[in-house]
Amino acid sequence: MSRDRAMWVLPVSLIAALLLGLLPLPASLALWRPYWLALVLAYWVMEDPERAGMGFAFCIGLIADLVVGSLLGEHALRLVVMTFILQRFRARLRFFPVWQQSLAIGGLLLNDRIVTAALHLTLGVPTQAALSWGSPLVGMLLWVPVFASLDSLRLGTWRRR
Numbered sequence: 001m002s003r004d005r006a007m008w009v010l011p012v013s014l015i016a017a018l019l020l021g022l023l024p025l026p027a028s029l030a031l032w033r034p035y036w037l038a039l040v041l042a043y044w045v046m047e048d049p050e051r052a053g054m055g056f057a058f059c060i061g062l063i064a065d066l067v068v069g070s071l072l073g074e075h076a077l078r079l080v081v082m083t084f085i086l087q088r089f090r091a092r093l094r095f096f097p098v099w100q101q102s103l104a105i106g107g108l109l110l111n112d113r114i115v116t117a118a119l120h121l122t123l124g125v126p127t128q129a130a131l132s133w134g135s136p137l138v139g140m141l142l143w144v145p146v147f148a149s150l151d152s153l154r155l156g157t158w159r160r161r
Contacts, residue, residue: 013043013150014040014060016036017039021035021037021068032134032135033135035112038079038112039105039143042108043147046093046094053087059076060079061079078112099144101143105143106137106143
């Protein structure tokens with residue numbers, strides 16, 4: 001039994017995540033911006049590990065570094081750490097209900113903030129404001145709609161509605 005896989009969903013979703021990360025927001029909301037690229041990559045690592053692994057995360061991170069203009073390798077390191085943890089616990093996470101997965105994703109996004117803060121402190125780069133620690137909460141809340149959207153696009157169930 002073969003599924004009709006939409007091969008275009010992976011690159012389009014990653015490009016959309018990059019663009020959402022570049023979307024200008026008011027200063028009061030910019031600190032709460034979720035890490036869209038991590039959310040989309042987390043979906044692909046969990047649902048299609050043959051196509052999205054640590055090497056893929058590293059390449060996407062380097063592209064994000066070039067697009068955003070951050071330290072070269074910062075996004076790559078953040079995404080590789082997240083992908084490593086996801087691959088380690090993938091078998092367990094896939095069987096959780098989506099709302100429980102969102103708690104795990106929130107923990108991963110919080111870990112991402114810790115990795116970023118440690119990297120910035122080590123390199124002497126100014127760190128983000130204290131309110132930016134709320135962005136993992138926003139990402140956790142957005143996991144359910146992101147998962148549902150990407151899953152329906154990947155499986156083609158959006159066509160049957």
